[in-house]
Amino acid sequence: MIRVLIVEDEKPISNLIRMSLKKAGYMCTCVYDGIAAADILDREKFDLVLLDVMLPGADGFELMDYIRPLQIPVIFLTAKGSVDDRVRGLRMGAEDYIVKPFEVVELLARVEVVLRRYNKLATVIEIGGLSIDTRSMVVRRDGVEITLTNKEYELLLLFAQNPGAALYRETIYERVWGGEYTCGSRTVDLHVQRMRKKVGWENKLVAVHKVGYRLEA
Numbered sequence: 709m710i711r712v713l714i715v716e717d718e719k720p721i722s723n724l725i726r727m728s729l730k731k732a733g734y735m736c737t738c739v740y741d742g743i744a745a746a747d748i749l750d751r752e753k754f755d756l757v758l759l760d761v762m763l764p765g766a767d768g769f770e771l772m773d774y775i776r777p778l779q780i781p782v783i784f785l786t787a788k789g790s791v792d793d794r795v796r797g798l799r800m801g802a803e804d805y806i807v808k809p810f811e812v813v814e815l816l817a818r819v820e821v822v823l824r825r826y827n828k829l830a831t832v833i834e835i836g837g838l839s840i841d842t843r844s845m846v847v848r849r850d851g852v853e854i855t856l857t858n859k860e861y862e863l864l865l866l867f868a869q870n871p872g873a874a875l876y877r878e879t880i881y882e883r884v885w886g887g888e889y890t891c892g893s894r895t896v897d898l899h900v901q902r903m904r905k906k907v908g909w910e911n912k913l914v915a916v917h918k919v920g921y922r923l924e925a
Contacts, residue, residue, distance in 0.1 A: 709735045709842065709865060710828055712819070713754040715745040715771070716785060717763050721808070725758060725785075728812045729819070735883070742766025746774050752879065753870045754780055755828045756819065759802075761786035761793070772800045781822050785810075835868050836912050836925035849908060859884060860903040867913060867923040877920040896920070 712729055716722040717740045726736040737754070739745045743765035745757075757775060759782050761768035768784060775782055783804045784797045794805045803822045806815060833840040839848045845861055847854045856864065862884045866875070877896045881889035889896075900921055904913040912925050 709733070709869065710755045710823060711735045711737070711753070711869065713745065713748065713757045714738045715740075715742070715757060715763065715768070716760045717741060718760075721785075724812070725815065728816065732816055734819075740764075742768070742771045745771055749775065749778060749780075751873075751876070753873050755826075755869075756780065756823060757782045758785050758819075759783070761797070769796065769800065772797070772802065776801045781826050783818060783822060785815075833865075833868050835871060836907075836909055836923065838864075838868070838907055840865065840868055847907065854907055856903065856906060859899055860906065863899055863903050864907060867921070871923045871925050874916045874922045875920045880920055 710733070712734050714722055714725050714736055716725065716738070719740065722738045722740065726738055729736050737748065737752075739748055741764040745759075745763075746766065757780055759768045759771060759775075761784060763771070768786065772782060781803045782801070783806060784802050785806050785808065786793070787808045794807075797805045803825070804818050806818060831841060831843045833842065837849055838854075841847075842865065847856060847861065847864065863880070866880065866883055878889040880896050880900075881887065881893075884899075885895070900913065904910055909923070913921055913923050916922050
């Protein structure tokens with residue numbers, strides 16, 4: 709699933725974008741200031757950043773300098789509609805620049821264009837000896853289908869889309885179960901153990917001490 713980071717300090721706008729993208733099949737994370745955005749970009753991987761310009765902590769242009777080396781496509785969302793601002797954003801490496809207010813259908817179209825440009829819309833992921841079809845939710849190894857529960861599939865997809873990244877148990881629980889992680893809970897560990905055994909990732913999906921798990925693939 710495509711992961712989008714929404715950096716927007718106006719929560720009603722952020723929630724509207726999140727709900728619209730979620731209905732379109734994207735996984736969204738919202739933060740409300742530039743410092744929080746930099747922090748989460750250090751910990752997690754995203755396929756696209758929707759970035760407001762006027763932000764507390766660090767503004768969008770400052771954050772763009774931080775994002776550019778990560779090679780994550782960025783679309784600016786802002787009320788600053790002057791030609792100079794648009795040109796500045798594009799010259800800094802942004803893929804697009806959308807001026808508020810905008811129609812959701814336009815935003816979705818521009819998101820799709822940028823993701824297609826970066827080949828992010830591929831429906832089959834080949835990783836760790838597995839073939840994962842994200843449309844049909846079918847997982848195969850050597851052409852043989854592997855039966856997974858919904859949670860096991862969501863776990864597998866989360867790791868497949870973040871290879872090499874150490875994912876915190878809190879992050880895994882939030883992404884797959886959609887709630888707040890309870891310290892000491894074994895839910896994540898038990899599901900990871902069952903899933904990696906089914907797909908043959910016992911030596912690829914490794915535990916990271918006091919953190920969570922990392923896919924070495």
